[in-house]
């Protein structure tokens with residue numbers, strides 16, 4: 303039961319730290335995990351060449367290939383992003399856009415996988431919810447089951463405030479509480495839905 307976490311930060315700082323912590327919790331809950339980071343990776347933007355629509359593979363063969371192979375077998379995905387200008391990082395957006403080649407090959411590629419989002423902003427209200435919504439929109443478009451944090455505490459999911467530092471995010475008690483609640487629900491959803499093979 304593989305869960306793939308993607309860090310959309312080009313640094314090993316707040317976002318990667320929080321994602322690592324989340325995957326560690328999932329490991330304790332008996333899930334197999336994999337962390338993939340955009341950091342130091344080579345990946346081109348989608349250029350809408352439509353090569354994938356006929357060839358069922360991307361015209362670019364770069365570092366996204368390995369990630370997408372793991373997406374194929376994953377039961378759950380966790381996209382984690384720093385908030386850049388009120389949205390996801392360009393790097394995470396590239397990971398999303400280039401999946402067009404996967405969906406061109408199989409429109410149900412992502413269907414039924416469980417999805418959770420983690421956002422980390424330098425400001426307290428810096429656009430975390432907008433970035434979270436961008437992640438959930440990707441999940442919805444692709445037929446995934448998006449997981450929020452639930453009412454009374456986490457709502458849309460894990461949204462953290464770093465004050466622009468690794469130390470800052472470790473002190474964000476409210477954000478960490480939301481992360482805990484969202485992770486708990488993610489595990490519940492994996493137990494509820496991902497163990498069934500209902501999407502054929």
Ligand SMILES: Cc1cc2nc3c(=O)[nH]c(=O)nc-3n(C[C@H](O)[C@H](O)[C@H](O)COP(=O)(O)O)c2cc1C
Pocket residue numbers: 311312313314315316317318384385386387388389422423424425426427428429464465466467468
């Ligand atoms: C290009 C850029 C744009 C940013 N825009 C925002 C923003 O809109 N809102 C916000 O809260 N923080 C913004 N930040 C701050 C980062 O979200 C914050 O420093 C975060 O902790 C970075 O994550 P990392 O430590 O994992 O790299 C921005 C940072 C960069 C580099």
